[in-house]
Amino acid sequence: MVWDVSYTCDICGKKKGESNHWWMLLLGDVPCYDEGQPHQAFTILPWNSAESRNPEMRHLCGQNCAMKALERFMTTHNVDRELAEAD
Ligand SMILES: [Zn+2]
Numbered sequence: 221m222v223w224d225v226s227y228t229c230d231i232c233g234k235k236k237g238e239s240n241h242w243w244m245l246l247l248g249d250v251p252c253y254d255e256g257q258p259h260q261a262f263t264i265l266p267w268n269s270a271e272s273r274n275p276e277m278r279h280l281c282g283q284n285c286a287m288k289a290l291e292r293f294m295t296t297h298n299v300d301r302e303l304a305e306a307d
Contacts, residue, residue, distance in 0.1 A: 229281035
């Protein structure tokens, strides 16, 4: 089996191999939110090879990184490592 697309965990940077405990994370807009609250919804989706090519999807290598992403989302409102640690 040849992998035409290689995926990297958006949290820890691990590369996806053949084992599949991976999940996808989608940050969606919410219609209304209070001032100072995150204006996105945190959605975990089961891995799907077609959807995983969607540029809006973040890729998570497993439960640990999903928990880390959720923690970042709830504390910094941002799951992206570089941006979250920028200031
Ligand atoms: Zn990871």
